[in-house]
Amino acid sequence: MSILGTRVLRTEDPRFLTQGGRYVDDVPLEGALHVVFVRSAVAHARLLSVDVEEARRAPGVVTVVTAADVDVPAQAPELPMVTTEMARPVLAAGTVRFVGEPVAAVVAESVAAAVDAAELVAVDYDPLPVVLDLEESARDEVLLFPELGTNVAMRLPFPPSEDLFDGCEVVVRGRFRNQRVAPGPMEPRATAARWSDGRLTVWSSTQQPHGTAAGMREALGLSAEQVRVIAPDVGGGFGAKDGKYPEDLVVAWLARRLERPVRWRETRSENLVGMGHGRGQLQEVRVGGSRDGRIAALRIDVLQDCGAYPSLGAFLPFLTRIMAAGVYAIPRVECTARSVVTNTTSTTAYRGAGRPEAAAAVERAVDLFATEIGMDPAEVRRVNLVPRDAFPYTTPVGTVYDSGDYPGALERLLEAADYAGLRAEQARRREGGGARQLGIGLSVYVEITNGVPGGEYAGLEVRVDGSAVVRSGTSPHGQGHATAWAMLASDRLGIPMERIEMVFNDTDLVRSGVGTFGSRSLQVGGMAVDQAAVVVLDRARRLLAELLEADPADVVVDASTGRLHVAGSPAAGRSWAELAAFAAERGEPLAADVDFQPQGATFPFGAHLALVEVDTETGAVVLRRLVAVDDAGRIVNPLLAEGQRHGGIAQGAAQALLEEVLYDADGNPVTSTFADYGMITAAELPSFELVPMETPTPLNELGVKGIGESGTIGAGPAVQNAVVDALAHLGVRHVDMPATPQRVWTALREARR
Numbered sequence: 001m002s003i004l005g006t007r008v009l010r011t012e013d014p015r016f017l018t019q020g021g022r023y024v025d026d027v028p029l030e031g032a033l034h035v036v037f038v039r040s041a042v043a044h045a046r047l048l049s050v051d052v053e054e055a056r057r058a059p060g061v062v063t064v065v066t067a068a069d070v071d072v073p074a075q076a077p078e079l080p081m082v083t084t085e086m087a088r089p090v091l092a093a094g095t096v097r098f099v100g101e102p103v104a105a106v107v108a109e110s111v112a113a114a115v116d117a118a119e120l121v122a123v124d125y126d127p128l129p130v131v132l133d134l135e136e137s138a139r140d141e142v143l144l145f146p147e148l149g150t151n152v153a154m155r156l157p158f159p160p161s162e163d164l165f166d167g168c169e170v171v172v173r174g175r176f177r178n179q180r181v182a183p184g185p186m187e188p189r190a191t192a193a194r195w196s197d198g199r200l201t202v203w204s205s206t207q208q209p210h211g212t213a214a215g216m217r218e219a220l221g222l223s224a225e226q227v228r229v230i231a232p233d234v235g236g237g238f239g240a241k242d243g244k245y246p247e248d249l250v251v252a253w254l255a256r257r258l259e260r261p262v263r264w265r266e267t268r269s270e271n272l273v274g275m276g277h278g279r280g281q282l283q284e285v286r287v288g289g290s291r292d293g294r295i296a297a298l299r300i301d302v303l304q305d306c307g308a309y310p311s312l313g314a315f316l317p318f319l320t321r322i323m324a325a326g327v328y329a330i331p332r333v334e335c336t337a338r339s340v341v342t343n344t345t346s347t348t349a350y351r352g353a354g355r356p357e358a359a360a361a362v363e364r365a366v367d368l369f370a371t372e373i374g375m376d377p378a379e380v381r382r383v384n385l386v387p388r389d390a391f392p393y394t395t396p397v398g399t400v401y402d403s404g405d406y407p408g409a410l411e412r413l414l415e416a417a418d419y420a421g422l423r424a425e426q427a428r429r430r431e432g433g434g435a436r437q438l439g440i441g442l443s444v445y446v447e448i449t450n451g452v453p454g455g456e457y458a459g460l461e462v463r464v465d466g467s468a469v470v471r472s473g474t475s476p477h478g479q480g481h482a483t484a485w486a487m488l489a490s491d492r493l494g495i496p497m498e499r500i501e502m503v504f505n506d507t508d509l510v511r512s513g514v515g516t517f518g519s520r521s522l523q524v525g526g527m528a529v530d531q532a533a534v535v536v537l538d539r540a541r542r543l544l545a546e547l548l549e550a551d552p553a554d555v556v557v558d559a560s561t562g563r564l565h566v567a568g569s570p571a572a573g574r575s576w577a578e579l580a581a582f583a584a585e586r587g588e589p590l591a592a593d594v595d596f597q598p599q600g601a602t603f604p605f606g607a608h609l610a611l612v613e614v615d616t617e618t619g620a621v622v623l624r625r626l627v628a629v630d631d632a633g634r635i636v637n638p639l640l641a642e643g644q645r646h647g648g649i650a651q652g653a654a655q656a657l658l659e660e661v662l663y664d665a666d667g668n669p670v671t672s673t674f675a676d677y678g679m680i681t682a683a684e685l686p687s688f689e690l691v692p693m694e695t696p697t698p699l700n701e702l703g704v705k706g707i708g709e710s711g712t713i714g715a716g717p718a719v720q721n722a723v724v725d726a727l728a729h730l731g732v733r734h735v736d737m738p739a740t741p742q743r744v745w746t747a748l749r750e751a752r753r
Contacts, residue, residue: 001559004491004702007639011483011497012476021233024190025265027203032192032261033062035251036114038104038121039274040096043132043343043667044144045125047094050104055120060113062258064121065250066104067093072219072249079315082154086145086341088309090219090246090253096125097144097308098343099668100273105250107262130343130667134282134303137340144308144341153310154339156302156321164297164332168288172368177736178281178357180305180661181654182671183350184679187235188271191248192263193255201228202252205235206243207475208515213507215244216252231505234477238651239349239517240276241477242312247274269672277661278350280305280313281320281357287365291373293383295330300361302337305347313347314339319354319451325395326362327406327446327605328384333396343667349517351651352709355447356716363443363717364734371728377721378419381410381444401446401603402697409629409693410444413607416691417627422611430729439612439726443717446605449519449632449706450598456520457512458528460489460536461591464584466562466577467499470532473513474525475505478647479708480640481521485529487636492533494559495576511593519604519706522636527700528596535592540564540579543590547582548572602697602705606630608714610653614726619745621723623653625686628714631693633705641707642690648711649688654680655712656719660738678738727751 015021038050052064067089074087092103104121108114131142137151144151165171192203200222206212206229213229216222234241247264255262266274282303289295302321306314317337324335366384370377385406386393393401413419419440426438457473470489474481482502490497503509514524541555544564556567565573574582576590583590611625626649635641658678662670671677696703716737723739724732731751735744 002491003487004636008483008487008637009639010480011486012480021235023187023233023235024192024203024205027192027232029192029194029261029263032263033107033109033258034111034114035254035262035264036106036111036118037102037247038106038118038123040092040099040101040103042096042125042127043099043130044128045096046128047092047096047103048124048126051122052104055106055117058113058117058120060109061117062107062109064104064106064117067091070250070253072253075219075244075246077310077314079312081318082310082314085148086153086310088246090249098345100345101308102246105254107254107258132342132344132663132667134305134340134342137342138303138338144343151340152338153306153314153341156317156337158334158336160299160334164299164334165286165288168296169290170369170372171286171288172372174285174365174368174734176283176285176361176364178279178283178360179737180277180280180347181350181659182272182277182661182677183238183240183275185236185238185241188266188268189241189245189247189275190265191251192261193252194261195256195259199226199228200252200256201230203230203232204243204248205241206231207234207237207241207477207517208243209475209505209507210473210513211515212243216249219249220253220256229507231475237477238351239353240278242348268674272672272677273345273669276311276313276348277307277345278347279357280347283361285361285365287369289369293373293375293380295328295369295384297332298330298365300324300335302335304337304339305344306339306341307344307346308341309346310339310341311346312349316354316357319448320358321397322399322448323355323358323446324362324397326359327386327444329386330384330396335397344663351648352712353518355709356652356713359443359445359713360717360720363721367721367724368733371733377442378414381442382407385410385444402699403695404446404603404605405695406444406605409605409607409631412691412693413609413627413629416689417609419609435617436613436615437726439614439722439724441610441612441718441720441722441725443714443721444607445714446603447709447713448601448603450523451518451601454514455595455597456514456524456528457510457595458525458532459511459591459593460529460532461589462536462576462580464577464581466495466575466580467501468493468495469501469503470529471503471510472525472529473510474521475513475516477516479516479521479644480637484522484526484636484640488526488530489533492530492537494557494562519708522704523602523700523706524596524598526636526704527598527702528594530702531596532592532594535594536590539590543579543582544574547574599699602633602699604630604632604705604707604710606710606714608718610715610718610722612719612722612726614723614744616730616748619741619748621657621739621744623657623684623686623719625689626653626715627689627691628711629691629693630707630710630714631695632707632710633697634694634703636704644707645690645711646688648709649715650680650685652712652715653685653719656716656737656739657684658738658740
């Protein structure tokens, strides 16, 4: 009997719950020096001087370095269509472009000594004009890179069709802000490095150990054999821990330069201003159609905030464009975008990375259209969804959806939530005229997972004691890979999960790897493990057939005994230990290495309903219910999938209600602690109601898609739509995220006026 699809408890958890995790800052490094970075206190200025002499003389200080000392080249974005001329120096050189940009690095025998010395570094700034607003940046009046003559780092130039909305009875416009948010991992960024015998070893809190190693090699001019990267336990990443930050490179450079171990761990305030932020889009949306609810045309124009230096955030509008049609069979869809630099922290990937932005734009547009024509938003969605028999389906922007049942997801959702009952209760509230009104928000979404081309490595070996070891190029940091990958191997081989060792996150122990991001792991990394197990099983069958003079096709695995035998003859068999020993005697370990190459991206989908209660006197919003249908193909372990859904929903709701990175007019961050940044907690969230649904993809043997970002993509628009719906009868047509009490109260006041 297969264990796939069963609720297997996470094998990772006992260690975390009893011993605790082992993070970068826990790695023992005898004699390690400590780094503290001096960061810019202004958003935009010429660096007239950086005086480090007094800091160098401070007690316990080994050295203080600036850009003039560090021979590491500026880091240019390695992304399609993004300009490489806005490269970021590892330490500010000549100009600072955001508050928090590293200007100097203090190296001392202790953290305390480094912190004290950092206070002694004197920086002389010549302030320059600051640009924070996206539209102002796009006008190129205040330039971050004057030599380039523009602030635009990327363009998706698709000329608008003048006849796009011809024939539409109704055309509705919307202007939506998808605000900046902070990833806020429990473990801030941390790096440690040691140079020994001509080799660099780096411990990094990263989602991509092999990618981090490649970045180190390129930046420091080292060979592949000279760099080893180890990622211990990683306390959250959410896309922002790609391991290519300037601080990481400086720490590694210092370790080689000083020939002593060096380590760095940022504070929470540093994390909130130094680690890449997510989102940051201004969207102009037009949607047109007929009064019977049919949508005929949609246009989305995006301005993306890159921050001071283009990073992955500059590329996100490309993913937004890919998903611009959403789940709807809209005949005409267009999407253009520009990414511009501002005097703020750079933006990067954050859970969903471009896809939540698309879902937010499309789902708000559908609700605006429904309000304009006076039709229930559920019915508008129902009549426009891509039919279940249309797959594979190609959208007007050229995206090919592999499989789906969008109408089925919506109907499951409406039934599970008792949509008719909720609308009746809402009507009673409105008739009563009380201060607390109900809002019902819907979103039906589709996303792309494993959207970045590339495969993944897995190696599997059965040892002579009958146990197995699996090596995977994915990089787990909370997803449950050790459990899921052991399930896959055990299901194929019949070896108990507890006898399968998992090896991740060490470039010396794992031959190659791409890493974990973009909800790619199961459909690429998991498939690599599954295929490695298939190869090993095939070899074992052939070995046993040779020993017994039988047909390999007749050999079966008995999971209850851990033996392989000829079908119908259990006595005629061997254990895994015996077969592994036999293979070893022949000098051919019972092992396989697989580089799995996927057929393409997959497209999970789902439908969410949010029920909120809004106090129309104070603007306070309470999320009462969140019902979610998330279809990610075949589910290997429902327990793991539900955990991913819970986390994603929480982050989507957080953006809709609370979270926003803010700057004052001079570019100073005003949300640099958790006292100021509205991080959501369990107190603000209900228990989520998760409705199961599985529509396997034809693109891989297991039928699996990604699940890690689905909750974020579906929940955010549902909650935002619910807030607006609660106020719609009072004349409110839109409330930007986050729907804070002040923002809701202001929207009500303007509507009454």
